Amino acid sequence: MARKEKKKSGLSIPDAPFRPGEESTFESWPWKPGDLDRPDPAKCEAEETSAHADGLVRVLGDDNKATGAWDPGLSADELREGLEHMVRLRIFDDRMMKLQRTGKLSFYMRSFGEECVAIAQTMALEEQDWIFPTYRQPGAQFVRGRDMVSMICHCLGNVEDNIKGRQMPVHYSYKDGRFISVSSPVGTQFSQAVGVAMASRYKDLDEVTITWIGDGASAEGDYHYALNFAGVFKAPVILNVVNNQWAISTHANFATGDGEFASRGLPYGLPSIRVDGNDFLALYAVTKWARERAASGTGATHIEVLTYRAGAHSSSDDPSRYRPGDEHEKWPGGDPVERLRDHLIEIGEWSEERQADLEERIDGEVTSAYKEAVGYGDMASGPYPGADTIFTEVYEEMPWHLEEQFDEAMEG
């Protein structure tokens, strides 16, 4: 083929706001705690939330104080519990990432910068509520009491992995906690969660389902199915778009033509709220509101959780190739762990020393959990789930053709 000169093109392609070598200069937020009212969740119509969709629900101000109609009035104990889970998740993640770096784990994904999301939101729910997460809400499991050892066994894929090495690390499944198996295809859980919620209502049970989707994955058809079915059937579901600005290397500017997510719920008839995803109190309060609404039979809520993916997408990713390395430090929403810590200190219920003690205690917890887990088998040498598990639990009972294939495989 002969080389041709490219003609002029009018095609318009978005870009990220800042690229490596540039300085990330986020505008500071125009939104303040107290800006927005808190409508009656059981009666609220979508239209009444347009200010909430265009604004931002905040509770924790820059002065580390909690103010406004959305202040959930949590006790110091509850706040300390939240802080502890967030610290636990951060330390756990850091340790796992180090293990990955030293070849002891095949792969890992951190929740860094987003620890608040699943933890505050799960704490705002009832025990019987269903959790239908992505890979960036493992923290919900701590709230629901999952044993860290079993989480690590899953990541190692050893013989104690409850899902038997069938999925990559961080694809947790935790039935006892009503935490439904994480699936790699992004977005699918969002629409499925609506079905889980419809079933609860069909059975007339006081159960709510919460689910999350990324800014990136909101471009999948499942996002549209979820909002639409939730609106049409008034499902008791809490639909969260976690807008952490990035989908691997692709900025959220490629995920929507107008840069906003929350307001997308409005034309489906869903009250829609944007919330500061690094503000534990705001996130707790909005989730509690959505749960009240769902439980009242009025239907679903659409929430944009505004945050920033502070770390790499996963252990396979190198964000310095596509964004300024220090961008996460410039995020107007700050760091969720520090903000809750500072609030507790501000109200006189916490101190730097207690924080240090907490971190040390959890560090020990993670160390001993890892030791125990690895005692059941490490990545390099096992023991792993038996080869038969390739063929089991595919069906309720193994049909003859899988039995034959199993036999063939064992001979091979």
Place this chain on the structure above:
Amino acid sequence: MARKEKKKSGLSIPDAPFRPGEESTFESWPWKPGDLDRPDPAKCEAEETSAHADGLVRVLGDDNKATGAWDPGLSADELREGLEHMVRLRIFDDRMMKLQRTGKLSFYMRSFGEECVAIAQTMALEEQDWIFPTYRQPGAQFVRGRDMVSMICHCLGNVEDNIKGRQMPVHYSYKDGRFISVSSPVGTQFSQAVGVAMASRYKDLDEVTITWIGDGASAEGDYHYALNFAGVFKAPVILNVVNNQWAISTHANFATGDGEFASRGLPYGLPSIRVDGNDFLALYAVTKWARERAASGTGATHIEVLTYRAGAHSSSDDPSRYRPGDEHEKWPGGDPVERLRDHLIEIGEWSEERQADLEERIDGEVTSAYKEAVGYGDMASGPYPGADTIFTEVYEEMPWHLEEQFDEAMEG
């Protein structure tokens, strides 16, 4: 299995507003011609159209006069041309339906009550623009000059069917008119059209693409893909949701949680307008506006065409089973053909006699086109496209395995 009593259920299921045996009492429209301004199409932002999305662009008033900022100021000749095409489509449809009823056609779908849609909209476009229709915009072909004989040959599936009997009747393809092959899976064209438009822009050509989707089909993922890609890449595409209230037997109440379609485009960054789909002038004007906008490089427009499917879904359907039989007569938007006719009469450019003459002339046109078409082969006895056409045009060149299968089939 033992019979169980059904427990109480809280599941909320919508319904159609009126069912057989009930009286359809539509509220009369609050919207009047002149309500809405006409923003500059090249500069308009999505936000500026929220009134247009919640309201209704009308030009023809109840007094049959044209008023307001959206009056496109068409000449009497242009209006008569539009009327002629609409009458042509209605008479053509009626004849084809009769043929189906007498066993001469396998299947048919009318545009009854929606004749305005494709005809006004195609007239508002330029010749080089691409048309990516569903089965309910065949009228665009009349505007683009397609020979009625070849359309009937397609419906008969005879040897002159340009698509060789491969699709059901009404699945037209008309390359010369840039009318892209109709596909049965609903919704797919909507997102594909965005790609057609992106290619035009990539090549920096003054070409716009228009496409349509039904209220029902807007629940498919393709609808979301289309709006999102159009918004992100500012594609020169006109995205029409034809809200004709019904998807076969399923009312539009099952298609969206809030009963509105137009406003769904806003959070994608797309100016969004609802227009009276039975008002030739309004539809023409809004389409012209969207074309101007697309051609200026500003991007796509999302339009809800508010209308009513006056007839059965298709020749296989019996709407009296799921809606009041006379519901279409109660539609606040009236009949699109009558409204344009009455406007022309009102402005002194038409008369009952001329209307009768027109109908008679077109009746003759259809009769002779049918005679000619059926001369090339009828449904019962052909001649049909050759059996080899089962295997041709599957690939650019027939690969050996299809050659073999063809040979096998011919032996059989």
Place this chain on the structure above:
Amino acid sequence: MPNMNMIQSLNSALDIVLDGDDDVIVFGQDVGYFGGVFRTTDGLQAKHGSHRVFDTPLSEGGILATAFGMGINGLRPVVEIQFADYIFPAYDQIVNELAKIRHRSGGEFWSPVTVRTPAGGGIRGGHHHSQSPESQFTHTPGLKVVYCSTPYNAKGLLISAVESNDPVIFFEPKRCYRGPFYGDPHNVPTWDGHPEAEVPESHYTVPLGEARLAMEGDECTVIAWGAMVHVCEQAIRDSGVSCDLIDLQSLVPWDRDSVVASIEKTGRCVIVHEAPKTSGFGAEMAASVQERCFYHLETPYGGSPGGTPRSPTPLNGITCRDPLA
């Protein structure tokens, strides 16, 4: 015993499972108020309530996704995809999600959804109302795949499918809804008086994984499913060859023992299906048959059953796959 056509027997199956188990819930496009474009769910909403039998948005992906979620949460959804050609927008939800949830969660979660869908040609549907996409599902571990062919097996298989704790893709040969199809488009018999149309009113099952011997003979084994069973029946009669005609009924898992026994007896085998030949389920059958019957096969049975007319559907011609020819 009452005589039912396939629409009636499927309707009866749904009625029975709705009656018998509160966890059964039936939905899809037009299945509620109207009773389905093929009338399969006629009367069920009126009888069982609109919270148990209802219409949905026009979204196959959304239907399967919500069904998946309901299944996780203890229900037993039976959904309709209006034509098998339109199952593909839900393909990801079926092959990546529904099929894999039990395995991927280590058995913690599963979702016993039944997906009913009219398939196959012969109704002048063109290439988007005629596909028979069974082999696009038989490759995916975790799914059971069923293809009924008569009023009797339609009802019994559907009840088994709904009662199964595995997801089932349930194909209904739409050409046979109102009568068997013997291959001649001008001959349109009904099910009236057909022995396979004698259908008990009450609950019964046809087990998944078992084939049906539709004709008995000793010179050749013919394997078919769906509408092709009747086409083969006619063709076998016309040919005068003495054949076992095996109506496979279940494609995954299929009935190895019946197939092997028959081929060991006849020494010959022909496989007939509607879908395109390349990578059709006939290929799997042909490969499997020779894999396990190699030492029992005699000479190849030459050619396809006689008298089978070409399907009017482009690229959905009748396929004969003869593992020995």
Place this chain on the structure above:
Amino acid sequence: MPNMNMIQSLNSALDIVLDGDDDVIVFGQDVGYFGGVFRTTDGLQAKHGSHRVFDTPLSEGGILATAFGMGINGLRPVVEIQFADYIFPAYDQIVNELAKIRHRSGGEFWSPVTVRTPAGGGIRGGHHHSQSPESQFTHTPGLKVVYCSTPYNAKGLLISAVESNDPVIFFEPKRCYRGPFYGDPHNVPTWDGHPEAEVPESHYTVPLGEARLAMEGDECTVIAWGAMVHVCEQAIRDSGVSCDLIDLQSLVPWDRDSVVASIEKTGRCVIVHEAPKTSGFGAEMAASVQERCFYHLETPYGGSPGGTPRSPTPLNGITCRDPLA
């Protein structure tokens, strides 16, 4: 001649087609600024401009739909689906639309899209980063299906795919991006010094529909594609049996003449692939091979190539389909 790994040779192919034809346009998730999660499109946006190589919303359906439309309007889109496991949300757009547009429109419209996608196991990807879904595409008339295996054929086949006026599903064995895979996960060779890694910098093609004879022998024919070609090479060496090893390269259409000639010579045949056995493309090959080579087959070749380790991927074990065993 330069030595390239498969990422580099694919990148070179894309660079060349972008250079040579203005109508070529490359897009997908993360393929633009970043250059792809596997780095296959690295540097292409910087060189050719962001209107020719760009990122998209995270929507496989939207990617395929817009590519379809661009193809209709004269472009030649080359899209990436980040993992073959994620192609299913686009399945409807591929099998119902892209594959059928030429036929359904009577040849008035067509869309020459190439869909590149990394497939197969061996990278510890669990069951959603390891699938090899080729047989879910080989059944659909209208699609060409390609599976490359070496840096040399990857580049030549990709150029052919882009230049083809038919849509092509182009599978890349991700396990072999940086080196051949001989079946031992602890042995991680690179492509350095491998003869198939000598890749011309300039334009060349490997024609679609032609197989490659990777090894020559006379006792048995082994047919494989993708990563399994290297596994078979090692297994054949280990077994000491003298084999023709046919790297199929194109699955639709496949190279009948080379396969038949080899089996006529050896009288034996083994087919090896990565996907689940049931209804895999191995079934089609097995059925076709015995269909056309029946009179040339001697005794069954017993068992699978020795030494092939089990894939770490559940339900994506290595499959051996022996049409004679």
